[in-house]
Amino acid sequence: MLQYLVILLDDTSVSYCHYENTKTTRNLIGLDDLKAGIFFAMKQNLMIQFVYPDGELPEEYHAVIESIDHHRVMPASQAVDGAEVIVLDRWDQAPEAAAAPHVACVARADKSRLFRDVEKLAALLGKLNRINVVLTDADTFTDTDFDAYKQILSRLADALTGQYAQGRFPQLNILTDRVLLDRMNNCNAGVENITLAPNGKFYICPAFYHEDDLDAIGNPVEGVAIRNRQLYRIDYAPLCRRCDAYQCRRCVWLNRKTTLEVNTPSHEQCVMAHLERNKSREWLNETAAYFPGREIAEIRYLDPFDASTERLDF
Numbered sequence: 001m002l003q004y005l006v007i008l009l010d011d012t013s014v015s016y017c018h019y020e021n022t023k024t025t026r027n028l029i030g031l032d033d034l035k036a037g038i039f040f041a042m043k044q045n046l047m048i049q050f051v052y053p054d055g056e057l058p059e060e061y062h063a064v065i066e067s068i069d070h071h072r073v074m075p076a077s078q079a080v081d082g083a084e085v086i087v088l089d090r091w092d093q094a095p096e097a098a099a100a101p102h103v104a105c106v107a108r109a110d111k112s113r114l115f116r117d118v119e120k121l122a123a124l125l126g127k128l129n130r131i132n133v134v135l136t137d138a139d140t141f142t143d144t145d146f147d148a149y150k151q152i153l154s155r156l157a158d159a160l161t162g163q164y165a166q167g168r169f170p171q172l173n174i175l176t177d178r179v180l181l182d183r184m185n186n187c188n189a190g191v192e193n194i195t196l197a198p199n200g201k202f203y204i205c206p207a208f209y210h211e212d213d214l215d216a217i218g219n220p221v222e223g224v225a226i227r228n229r230q231l232y233r234i235d236y237a238p239l240c241r242r243c244d245a246y247q248c249r250r251c252v253w254l255n256r257k258t259t260l261e262v263n264t265p266s267h268e269q270c271v272m273a274h275l276e277r278n279k280s281r282e283w284l285n286e287t288a289a290y291f292p293g294r295e296i297a298e299i300r301y302l303d304p305f306d307a308s309t310e311r312l313d314f
């Protein structure tokens, strides 16, 4: 059941996820389309997440936005008190608003930036309460990159342990989420959330809009029409529904890009999610005193597909 409506306020709205937004020309959503999206969300009882561009919005947009309860996803340059998600551009400094207790900061990076700047990220854990690391080129990871990613996870786990020892308890999606979750916490685009783009049409998520604006799934007046809608659900994903890498985003856009099936993740995504899961397990074992009763089982595979073909416990 739908629960959220993401509204891209502009073609240049900041990317907070795996996709790149290469659009540089401002193209604000029309006020009528914005109002129609809000009306649709009200009728369907959906929480709205407005995604902001870099730069000021006209005054009349603020009045419409403030007419409904919402969350804000903002680029660091625009971050204001009250934003729920702030997308960081620099990792050596974060805007003041990013340190508020309820704020999740998104650190998007390709592998070379992550591998190069891990110390900056580790230092940010000392200042922020939640960081979501989002890899933008997960589909290009090689075996060498997996080894490097393992080292990165170890370094970040050490940084987290250091923070815990000082009485600070920051969250880092790729390590602490699996410790705290009891079931899958995927993105669920197309199932729990859809996106209204600046052209007034619905898409599975912003990535689908930026990739092909002909890939619309309806509009606020005619409603939502997703072909083979069931395929976006986890119960139609034969491997994912049995997997316990609960922190995985299970990105349906990356799935389609890499395997041509929205319900089938690539080998790269599965291995990365399992490296995170297994490092979370090691970290939990080291910090068990902070997490009474929490356990993560030991497993012998990094890709559930291999486990299913080699008949390992899965």
Ligand code: SF4
Residues within 6 Å of the ligand: 017, 018, 019, 187, 188, 189, 205, 206, 207, 208, 249, 250, 251, 252, 253, 254
């Ligand atoms: S499907 Fe979800 S995880 Fe993937 S790019 Fe879209 S919003 Fe992000």
